[in-house]
Amino acid sequence: MKKLNKLVVATMATFLMLPIGSVAAARTDMVDVSNHNGYMYVSDWTGMRDKYGVKSMVTKISEGTFYKDYTAANNIATAKQAGIYQNGYHFARYKTAAQAEAEGSYAASLAKQVGLPNNAVLVTDVEATEQQYTPLTTNDYNNFIFMSTVQKYGYRTDIYTSGSWMNNIMTVKPGTGWIASYPYVVGDKQWYTGNHAWQFSSTQNFAGTTAVGNFDVSQLNDEFYTGGQNTKPVNPVTPPDTSTVANQDYAQIGTFKAFTTVNVRSGIGNNSPVVATYAPGESLNYNHIYIIDGVVKGRYTSYSGQQRYASMGYIPGENFGTRTAITVSRHYKVHYGDSFWFIANKLGVNMYTLAANNGKSINSMIYPGQTLTY
CATH class of the missing domain: 2.30.30.40 (SH3 Domains)
Structure with missing residues (x-):
């Protein structure tokens, strides 16, 4: 997910460009996308499916009670045509039970509007500063309220967070959860096998397909994010009904x-x-x-x-x-008092990716006058 918090960014872009089956490594079973990736074409999904074994996707639906991702409806529709199982996620901003309930209703209502199928997974993405400084027991209760609210709309649900937050900032029960943790070299590592999914990179490049840019990819450890179903392409409609597509x-x-x-x-x-x-x-x-x-x-x-x-x-x-x-590099000059968290929030980029793109971790020192690429 193109979000604020991740654990460690992988330095393995060349390795990740190899098709599935070339080495024993984490599998690219699932891809998550948002407005940062833009509109996804059917050909993007079919290339990921056929060359890399992708069988499931998660698209950003909403954030807080104020943001609707404009790419969600398209990305769900094109994934469906390519036979990719569709799921969605909500970037959580809640700090109280009342806010969690409001965000749950907001996310699930928007999910219905953009065509997320019944029984799909609608994930709460819990990694913002609102939760970072909230007690574990409070976070646990708020997550429960959000997920209970979402289930009333006919969706399954799960928690996404980083490995460093799991069971520290909030509880993720065994056999549940989608956990982000990026080893420097994936190799044949198998992390978080006791959870539904392990997100192991945010820099996957799907070489040989029409998909452009870097993507977040995850290995699935069970069939939770595919609904236990065998996915297969459905016949696309050309041209489609565009009467409800906004400019x-x-x-x-x-x-x-x-x-x-x-x-x-x-x-x-x-x-x-x-x-x-x-x-x-x-x-x-x-x-x-x-x-x-x-x-x-x-x-x-x-x-x-x-x-x-x-x-x-x-x-x-x-x-x-x-x-x-074409990706255009942009630059930011560090000011006194800046941190990777502050800069990432200001620029609207991923904190861990920002650090990794500059050869650092989020715990590295940065100094006034230093230039960061993002």
Whole structure:
């Protein structure tokens, strides 16, 4: 999960790019995603499934009582089409039982809205400062209230937290829980086998698929996160019903390569005049992504200096090509009194990933004037 707390970041990107079965190691059984990963295509999931053995996903649904993840509905729908079992998670902000109940109702209601199936797992992701400084017994009761509330909506539920918090900040009973703990080298380690799942990395790169960027991956120790079901693809609908898909846009730069004829329009609207086409195999460099009534548009600047909008596919549904996003490094200068926790909260990034990306752990010293990459 692209969240605030993790344990230790793995330094094993090359190893993780190997397909399942190449060595004895932790399995990439489950992937969790959020707005940090953007909209997931059916081809992303099928590549993960076929090349890496992914069979389950968890998508962020909500946070506190104030945030709805805009990618959840799409990510659930595309995972379903690829035959990936769908689950969701809620980033907990509660400190009291009343807040836990409110967040449980909020998360479960939104889960219904975005299409999370009945009997899926709706996880409480408990790792924020609100819980860090709350007594264990209080956290345990608040987690119980949240989970009991979620179950009233027809969902199963579980606790996600770090290995360092388990049974210290809150209780995770044997045979339950999804635990994050990142060894420096995974190798053939098998950690937290007494829990439902072990999240062992946040830097998985699914080489050879259309999935772009780093992902959080977990090994499943039982069938809790697959519902005991054999997943298999269902027939996708092309084009999909986009009548309830809200318009969205987000900053992203990258390259799009068409594998069918792609229309290019003069304006962002789906009825704007077609001014050009891209043939299968041709590529363009885009600088922004728009979702217009379910159609994904990539904006680019033409040779004449005009803004053009190429259709890249449907949300959810068919893709018209492959998209390779470009990651841009950003920098932060450390100020007096800063900590990894403070900086991560300020920038909206993962604390443990921030530290690892700079060759440190969250317990490392940082100094005013030092530059961190994120």
